Amino acid sequence: MSIRVEERPEVHKPAKEDNRLAARVETGLIIAGFVGMLFLLPRLEWGDGSIRYFQLTGLLTQGTVPEEKYSMIGPLFSTPLWLIGKLVEAPSWWTLRYNPLLLMGGVAFVWFALRDRLPRPLLRRFILLLVFASMFAHHQLGYNGEVFTAILVLIGTVALLGGRTRSAWLTVAVGVASTPAALPAMALMTAKWIWDVRRLRWVLAVCAAVALVMAEAWLRRGSPLETGYEADNQGRRTIMPYSGLPGLSYPIFFGVLSLIFSFGKGLLFFAPGLFLPVRQRLRHLAAGRQLYDLWLAFVIGLLLLYGMYWSWSGSSFWGPRYLLFAAVPAAFALAVRCYQSDASALADLVTVVVLGLSIWVGLNGAVFGDVDVPKVCWPDGAGHYEAPICFYTPEFSALWYPFVAGIKLLTVGQWIYLGYGLAVGAYLMAGPLLRIAGHLHTWAIPAAARVRAFHW
Structure with missing residues (x-):
């Protein structure tokens, strides 16, 4: 049933002029970073x-x-x-270069689709943060399936703004079908879109994703309802009170709490930009606000589903494995905060802290990873008894363990990429730090005048 005629989104021209020198520098950093990803970093096999x-x-x-x-x-x-x-x-x-190439294709599509809808400096910062200061930096090292799903959902949602609605939802459906557990997330995001455009027919997008999942199961296992997770879909019994149970058996309260706040798996540490308030800053960027809301809906859906999964942690994988897509709204929120200068000193200070942590997430994931952490948490190579140490203890989090164990032996390529990453981080930090310096200078002038006026 149709409630209201769907309107094609308007094109919003960038509000600010683009700086050519900055554009060349940032484009060069992005290209150089992708080259480094492809040829300098070892693959995870x-x-x-x-x-x-x-x-x-x-x-x-x-x-x-x-x-x-x-x-x-x-x-x-x-x-x-x-x-x-x-x-x-x-x-x-x-x-094994598939995932970085997917990432390259995804950000290229985002750039060409949004360059006339969002300010280009903001868009380049978003790409820099997404690629080099987020969880994608680690995920692109392997051949796991989370990158495929995240990139296709990103491409599909961006395509929605261009009016290519059918192909956009088909892209999302294919990406989600590759990770069937993301179906509730897609359903929630689709509900948000239906609410925005007042067209109920887009519920068919979720139906298409379900059909793809069932078709693959039918072709591979002989039954559309056989997922392959029926057997051995549970972990070993450990010190954790709800371990050893199958499927979606984990109490959602504890699962969501852990996926947000735990030191080894929490989004607060691995995607801190997700918690930055940016709604007011997006009020003049209609396209950005619409995308951000869709992305948040998808993340909430993932969080609620995996909060009930017995393996909510992703086991020995670096960080909150199944919540990779959270890096998208996190990077976008941080890019908005870095781009807009009309902020208080406290807001800029918070931005600097979150930006610094995000840069470390990218560098840690790409260069250090979690190769040494499983040796501590899974000492016998198979058991899970020590796993809570890496889930909840900061010293054994993949983010902080390099400071505890010391820097391991890096390859030449990793050292080069580390230097490059620090350069990108310094470039991204320059703007917020200069704004803080401006705030300090503004405060210092009247303070100095008061000191000179004081009589002993």
Whole structure:
């Protein structure tokens, strides 16, 4: 049933002139960073990323249709990379660059789709933060499926603003079908869109995602209702009071609390920009406000679902693995705070603290990762008894463990990327720090005058 005719979003021209020198510097930083990601950083070849790779290899070489629980929708899109690698006898090298190439394609689409709807300096800061100062910096190292889902949802939501509604929702549906647990998040985001445009027909987008999930299950396992998670979908019994239970058995109160506030898995530390107040700053950026609301709805859906999952932590994976998409609204909120200068000294100070933490999240994820942490939390290589240490103790969080254990032996490429990341961080920090210096200077002048007027 149609309630109101849907309107095509208006185009909003950037409010500020773009600085050519800044544009060239920032574009250069983005390109150089992607080159570093592709050629300087080692790839992660473990976990279910390696399982997905071997499933794809078996499908392409032997025609073996995998029956395992991990979706093959995302990996199938990396087939061209695998084929190129096969020709040059390096299929693993090429295929493991899939996620950074997805990230490159995603930000390129965001730039060309939004460059006439949002101020370009703001858009470039958003891209810099998303790529190099967020959880994406670590996720792009492997072959896991979260990047595929996050990028396709990002592309789809941005495409909505351009009026390409059908293709936009199809893109979102494909991305979500690759991670079926994201279906509730898509449903919540779709509900927000339906509320905005007053057209109920877009509920069909969720139906399309469900159909894709069921079709894959039917083709691979013979039943549209067989997900592959029916067996062994639980962890071992540990000191944690709700461990050892299957499926969505975790108390949502404790799960959400841990996914937000825990030192090793909490969004407060891994995506701090998510908690910055930016609603008032977006009042003159209609496109930005609409996107931000859609992104927040998707994150809330993920948070509520995974807050009930027995493996809410993502096990030994670095940070809140399943909540990668939270990096999108977090980076955007932080970019808005860095871009707009009409803020108080306290607001700028908060921005600097959040920006500094976000930069460290990106550098830590790309260069240090969590390679050494599992040795402490999973000393026998399989058990989970020590896992709470890494979930809740700051000393053993992936973010802070390098300061405890000392800097491990880095490759030359990692050292180069670390230097590059520090340069990007300094560039991003310059604006807010200069604003704080301006506030201090404003305060210092009357304070000095009062001191000179004081008589002993």
